[in-house]
Amino acid sequence: MAVLASTPKSDGFFMPAETDWHAGCWILWPERPDNWRLGAKPAQRVVAQIAQIISQFEPVTVCVNGDQYENARHTLAPNIRVIELSSNEAFIRDTGPSFIINGNKEMRGIDWTFNGYGGLAEGLYFPWDKDNLIAQKICQLLYLDNYQLREFVLEGCSFCVDGNGTMVVTEECLLSEGRNPKISQSAVETTLTEYLGVEKVIWLKRGLYMDEGKGHIDNLFSFIHPGEAMLSWTDDQSNPQYEIVREALDILQHTPDAKNRTIRTHKMPLPDPLIITKEEAEGINYSMHTVPRCAGDRMTASYLNCYLPNGALIYPQFNDKNDKYAHEVFSAIFPHRKIIGIYAREIFLNGGGIHSMVLQQPSLR
Amino acid sequence: MAVLASTPKSDGFFMPAETDWHAGCWILWPERPDNWRLGAKPAQRVVAQIAQIISQFEPVTVCVNGDQYENARHTLAPNIRVIELSSNEAFIRDTGPSFIINGNKEMRGIDWTFNGYGGLAEGLYFPWDKDNLIAQKICQLLYLDNYQLREFVLEGCSFCVDGNGTMVVTEECLLSEGRNPKISQSAVETTLTEYLGVEKVIWLKRGLYMDEGKGHIDNLFSFIHPGEAMLSWTDDQSNPQYEIVREALDILQHTPDAKNRTIRTHKMPLPDPLIITKEEAEGINYSMHTVPRCAGDRMTASYLNCYLPNGALIYPQFNDKNDKYAHEVFSAIFPHRKIIGIYAREIFLNGGGIHSMVLQQPSLR
Numbered sequence: 001m002a003v004l005a006s007t008p009k010s011d012g013f014f015m016p017a018e019t020d021w022h023a024g025c026w027i028l029w030p031e032r033p034d035n036w037r038l039g040a041k042p043a044q045r046v047v048a049q050i051a052q053i054i055s056q057f058e059p060v061t062v063c064v065n066g067d068q069y070e071n072a073r074h075t076l077a078p079n080i081r082v083i084e085l086s087s088n089e090a091f092i093r094d095t096g097p098s099f100i101i102n103g104n105k106e107m108r109g110i111d112w113t114f115n116g117y118g119g120l121a122e123g124l125y126f127p128w129d130k131d132n133l134i135a136q137k138i139c140q141l142l143y144l145d146n147y148q149l150r151e152f153v154l155e156g157c158s159f160c161v162d163g164n165g166t167m168v169v170t171e172e173c174l175l176s177e178g179r180n181p182k183i184s185q186s187a188v189e190t191t192l193t194e195y196l197g198v199e200k201v202i203w204l205k206r207g208l209y210m211d212e213g214k215g216h217i218d219n220l221f222s223f224i225h226p227g228e229a230m231l232s233w234t235d236d237q238s239n240p241q242y243e244i245v246r247e248a249l250d251i252l253q254h255t256p257d258a259k260n261r262t263i264r265t266h267k268m269p270l271p272d273p274l275i276i277t278k279e280e281a282e283g284i285n286y287s288m289h290t291v292p293r294c295a296g297d298r299m300t301a302s303y304l305n306c307y308l309p310n311g312a313l314i315y316p317q318f319n320d321k322n323d324k325y326a327h328e329v330f331s332a333i334f335p336h337r338k339i340i341g342i343y344a345r346e347i348f349l350n351g352g353g354i355h356s357m358v359l360q361q362p363s364l365r
Numbered sequence: 366m367a368v369l370a371s372t373p374k375s376d377g378f379f380m381p382a383e384t385d386w387h388a389g390c391w392i393l394w395p396e397r398p399d400n401w402r403l404g405a406k407p408a409q410r411v412v413a414q415i416a417q418i419i420s421q422f423e424p425v426t427v428c429v430n431g432d433q434y435e436n437a438r439h440t441l442a443p444n445i446r447v448i449e450l451s452s453n454e455a456f457i458r459d460t461g462p463s464f465i466i467n468g469n470k471e472m473r474g475i476d477w478t479f480n481g482y483g484g485l486a487e488g489l490y491f492p493w494d495k496d497n498l499i500a501q502k503i504c505q506l507l508y509l510d511n512y513q514l515r516e517f518v519l520e521g522c523s524f525c526v527d528g529n530g531t532m533v534v535t536e537e538c539l540l541s542e543g544r545n546p547k548i549s550q551s552a553v554e555t556t557l558t559e560y561l562g563v564e565k566v567i568w569l570k571r572g573l574y575m576d577e578g579k580g581h582i583d584n585l586f587s588f589i590h591p592g593e594a595m596l597s598w599t600d601d602q603s604n605p606q607y608e609i610v611r612e613a614l615d616i617l618q619h620t621p622d623a624k625n626r627t628i629r630t631h632k633m634p635l636p637d638p639l640i641i642t643k644e645e646a647e648g649i650n651y652s653m654h655t656v657p658r659c660a661g662d663r664m665t666a667s668y669l670n671c672y673l674p675n676g677a678l679i680y681p682q683f684n685d686k687n688d689k690y691a692h693e694v695f696s697a698i699f700p701h702r703k704i705i706g707i708y709a710r711e712i713f714l715n716g717g718g719i720h721s722m723v724l725q726q727p728s729l730r
Contacts, residue, residue: 001444133434140446
């Protein structure tokens with residue numbers, strides 16, 4: 001459990017692809033009533049359902065604040081492990097460690113700085129002190145040696161690696177005023193390559209419109225395997241996403257990956273715009289330290305905000321005409337995975353998603 | 366992680382002796398300022414020292430409330446695992462699970478009810494809600510199937526097993542008004558034998574004078590191996606312990622164990638009476654929900670409140686004339702263990718001790 005002064009790349013470590021085999025996954029229990037409506041009860045039901053489905057494919061650990069321990073343990077299926085771990089919010093992919101491995105089947109963790117999605121400049125809530133300890137605590141739980149970056153802000157939803165030398169990020173997020181404003185793009189890239197063990201960083205310009213992560217890549221883009229990926233897509237010119245996804249595709253088609261391949265890109269339809277209702281907004285506590293969610297606000301929704309447990313893919317449904325088409329696209333892309341849709345509006349209501357709420361732990365076998 | 370409806374004995378499980386080989390141990394971080402003086406800082410220093418010494422012999426995990434996580438992680442040696450786990454008090458032997466094993470090298474946990482050392486009738490603090498969840502949480506952390514007793518109060522310091530069919534308890538504690546007042550002695554004995562997998566319960570009358578656990582066995586008696594034990598002792602007739610230890614010896618000499626042996630008993634001297642000073646008492650926060658600790662109060666102190674990590678024995682020293690003699694007795698009894706004394710007045714000040722604050726986890730090898 002040492003904190004290491006070297007870098008992962010110099011030590012021979014890299015981050016494997018999410019599609020590789022997992023030892024299991026980690027989930028955080030949603031709780032804060034100023035961000036989840038009706039005391040988070042509807043979101044908790046969805047999270048319990050997601051956890052139960054995933055647990056049919058790989059072991060699941062749900063982390064929960066002490067005051068919700070009994071409730072989480074009671075609500076979740078008995079085969080799901082529940083452990084106490086404090087958080088400010090429930091997006092463990094952003095706050096948990098990045099798990100990295102080497103060729104000797106060893107694992108370490110990276111503990112980035114987390115600042116509530118943009119700190120005092122642009123953050124979504126205050127404070128974020130508990131969230132910023134989550135990565136360290138999970139490394140301790142797993143006896144992992146780890147790297148700590150006390151001067152570099154990064155969220156797990158803001159980058160995507162293929163496990164084969166390439167990663168994709170957005171300028172909008174990684175170069176935002178709230179993340180690392182004093183660090184140049186090339187210095188950011190050096191940190192990414194040294195810590196995630198990649199050779200090539202592909203910079204898209206923007207994430208999806210109104211993405212609360214300010215350009216989190218995981219609503220926009222996802223690797224299928226090295227050299228092949230999915231991209232959120234719309235042909236509706238009135239949709240603000242129209243320009244964004246075309247801009248991304250253009251960059252991907254003109255930027256070779258680490259192995260000098262052009263990434264082959266499959267288009268994944270976006271659902272129609274989703275709007276927060278008056279009833280939904282009224283279920284949320286007011287707090288001056290949390291970004292308000294108002295009736296009429298547009299939610300970020302993407303089928304790519306899905307999770308891939310061993311042998312399966314769990315994707316969100318929105319009662320949208322494209323729910324069924326997304327299922328077909330996933331089925332064609334992943335013929336050997338069981339494709340499972342789950343109605344997940346409740347966890348997209350506050351800017352989250354299935355991918356944001358589940359963090360895979362690589363298998364060492 | 367199932368909660369089982371059977372009993373350990375019927376499933377072939379029993380509790381091994383503390384002197385058997387450990388996979389490691391669990392410690393809770395002392396914190397509450399209404400029980401530990403000076404914001405618990407002196408006690409934390411002693412606990413950090415104990416953890417560091419033990420970690421030379423077996424892996425140590427220290428559990429800590431969220432608000433003290435950073436402080437504990439900073440204070441403890443890097444090879445010690447620190448995990449978040451809420452508690453009301455720091456005596457993990459009383460609140461953690463009883464680990465039981467079977468012949469197939471499987472482990473399970475027992476989650477007794479904990480009620481703050483006697484509930485509303487006789488308890489030492491209120492509330493005890495977090496403490497009563499500790500056993501369950503540790504079973505979850507270790508993926509252990511477990512037995513839950515929601516109607517039976519028991520603390521780990523109140524019984525001692527030899528791993529060979531015999532356990533020793535005191536009537537003063539187990540039959541106290543605050544524990545299981547509506548359960549007969551024979552019914553208590555049935556629960557003990559069914560859950561801890563023993564054949565014979567030896568009932569001593571009383572624990573040490575002024576023992577806050579109201580007769581916790583671990584200040585008075587400890588097994589060395591099956592058929593052989595240590596008993597706290599004094600030849601000072603003016604000491605209230607004088608009668609107590611003789612009464613205990615008399616029972617031991619006239620009560621055969623599960624294998625029909627008379628337990629061979631070694632006498633361990635007690636330190637002279639230890640009194641809380643005015644300065645010490647003034648360092649403790651007042652609270653109407655915690656038993657007060659006043660200048661002039663007598664502390665319970667016993668060399669037997671020690672811990673036996675693999676290959677060693679860590680015992681408390683009190684700047685008493687018997688510190689050195691205790692060392693010699695331990696050395697003679699355990700010639701193959703490294704005997705290490707540590708000045709531990711700070712953690713006996715509030716009724717605790719080294720044994721109370723460390724819980725061994727059996728090895729399955």
